[in-house]
Amino acid sequence: MNKMNEKRSNLTEDELKVGQYIQKIEDLKDNIIEYLNYLTKLDDTTKNLWISDIKEFYYNLSSAWMKLEHKNLEDSKNFLYGARNLLSKIISELKIFQNENSLKLVENVEKLFKKCWDAFWIVFKISITEEITAKSRETxxxxxxxxxxxxxxxxxxxxxxxxxxxxxxxxxxxxxxxxxxxxxxxxxxxxxxxxxxxxxxxxxxxxxxxxxxxxxxxxxxxxxxxxxxxxxxxxxxxxxxxxxxxxxxxxxxxxxxxxxxxx
Ligand SMILES: [Zn+2]
Ligand SMILES: [Zn+2]
Structure with missing residues (x-):
């Protein structure tokens, strides 16, 4: 924990916020995996596929964060888009089970991801405004x-x-x-x-x-x-x-x- 704080001490407040949301999403990811593991209605093959979707989603999101820390905005964005696409897939999977637990998980992960997405974009926009200059380009x-x-x-x-x-x-x-x-x-x-x-x-x-x-x-x-x-x-x-x-x-x-x- 100390090591992490040291490493991240040169990050701005906005960047730290992104990291905090990602930690929360990590916990939620574990909850979803746990939920799927106990879902008896689901065969093992499907279960494994869906769990790997969630892991990939989280991998994309944490990679977006890592790239952001290294100020590599283009890669960060690409990973973030990857995460959003996978999340849309995961939600469509969870929605097949219209029970209280799965709907709650969908609601939570959607809400949290939205906040995390917005936090990312606050950082992107601060860094990008300098880049958008001459607009008289050929299409x-x-x-x-x-x-x-x-x-x-x-x-x-x-x-x-x-x-x-x-x-x-x-x-x-x-x-x-x-x-x-x-x-x-x-x-x-x-x-x-x-x-x-x-x-x-x-x-x-x-x-x-x-x-x-x-x-x-x-x-x-x-x-x-x-x-x-x-x-x-x-x-x-x-x-x-x-x-x-x-x-x-x-x-x-x-x-x-x-x-x-x-x-
Ligand atoms: Zn564009
Ligand atoms: Zn248009």
């Missing part, structure tokens, strides 16, 4: 004849990449799309049509292209109502689960427009 960036980037309208981070190359599982060259929710390889023959649209800097055109050749949700990072691109953070993307299975990802843009961005 569409031609990196080369084979590669294009789309950047977030809020922060200027690269949100989407299209390139001719190899996706993770590709054996032949494809038109590789990497958005904020997933990566997909499309037929390379489509590149000509797409790059033409890129030349016009027509975001809606790119969205419609993706609707036509990829899926109904179109370009995941695009808000049609704003006609803007947002990164995962600024689209406030969150995964939804139904009884433990991935359902879809919603995005809510900074102007409050909500849509399903991955299904």
């Amino acid at each position: 569409v960036i031609k990196v080369s004849d084979l590669k294009y980037h789309l950047v977030c309208a809020e922060c200027g981070k690269i949100a989407v990449e299209f390139k001719i190359g190899y996706g993770r599982f590709d054996k032949k060259e494809s038109l590789v799309f990497r958005g904020i929710t997933h990566e997909r390889s499309l037929n390379i023959k489509l590149a000509y049509e797409l790059f033409e649209i890129f030349g016009e800097k027509n975001l809606l055109g790119i969205h419609n292209f993706m609707k036509k050749y990829h899926g109904y949700e179109g370009l995941d990072a695009f808000c049609p109502e704003c006609n803007k691109i947002y990164c995962w953070e600024h689209y406030d993307a969150r995964e939804e689960y139904d009884e433990g299975f991935y359902d879809c990802t919603y995005g809510i843009c900074p102007n409050g427009h909500k849509r399903i961005i991955d299904d």
